Amino acid sequence: MxxxxxxxxxxxxxxxxxxxxxxxxxxxxxxxxxxxxxxxxxxxxxxxxxxxxxxxxxxxxxxxxxxxxxxxxxxxxxxxxxxxxxxxxxxxxxxxxxxxxxxxxxxxxxxxxxxxxxxxxxxxxxxxxxxxxxxNPADEYRGDYAVKQDVISESEESGFSFEKTQEEYQQEDY
Structure with a gap:
């Protein structure tokens, strides 16, 4: 060939x-x-x-x-x-x-x-x-995955708790 x-x-x-x-x-x-x-x-x-x-x-x-x-x-x-x-x-x-x-x-x-x-x-x-x-590969590429993990760990350490839905994270521009 x-x-x-x-x-x-x-x-x-x-x-x-x-x-x-x-x-x-x-x-x-x-x-x-x-x-x-x-x-x-x-x-x-x-x-x-x-x-x-x-x-x-x-x-x-x-x-x-x-x-x-x-x-x-x-x-x-x-x-x-x-x-x-x-x-x-x-x-x-x-x-x-x-x-x-x-x-x-x-x-x-x-x-x-x-x-x-x-x-x-x-x-x-x-x-x-x-x-x-x-x-979801799209989360990793956009950076949303890392942001969500940081927010979760910070709220657990400080004792302060707040939650956002996945839709709210996707609507925000980073």
Whole structure:
């Protein structure tokens, strides 16, 4: 299969498939609906597009795994990895942070950094420096979540108590 090259970044054509093992010396951008029938090893960063699949293991420096991706083997990442909605894989080993989005199905997750879980995921053991489970990603990005936690802890320490509803927090501009 032909790959396009831009510096040290390689780009596969949309909807392509690769028989056997694939080794990329650089970064690799994989568009949607691309399939690998062997191992995938990337020396740089990997962006694996939605609805793609890899039959066996994946190895790379940093990774973004798109939604509805299916990987049949372990995912080994030297740095950070983000796994988008409804992706499936048996194991994640990461040297940095791990972000798991809603619907992800995986076995054990091992990380040297923090494991962030957004929404409901199916997983085995979560082994990392910290594990943070966040209900609504929008709260974390807007900063409302941190503000709510500070207000709660301050009111508990001072003995003063007041409550705001979630709607009141969302209406305020920060």
């Amino acid at each position: 032909k790959l396009y090259r831009d510096g040290d970044t390689f780009i596969a054509p949309k909807g392509s498939y690769f028989e056997g093992n694939v080794k990329i010396n650089g970064n690799f951008i994989v568009p949607p609906c691309t399939h690998f029938w062997g191992h995938l090893a990337v020396d740089g960063n990997l962006e694996l597009g939605p609805h793609s699949s890899v039959r066996y293991k994946v190895t790379c420096r940093n990774a973004v795994i798109g939604s509805d991706v299916k990987i049949g083997g372990d995912v080994n990442v030297e740095g950070d990895i983000t796994v988008c909605d409804n992706a499936k894989m048996p194991l994640i080993n990461a040297g940095g942070d791990v972000i798991l989005r809603p619907g992800v199905e995986t076995g054990d997750v091992k990380s040297s950094g923090t494991i962030y879980i957004f929404g409901k995921v199916k997983s085995g053991k979560l082994l990392g420096r910290q594990v943070k489970v966040l209900r």
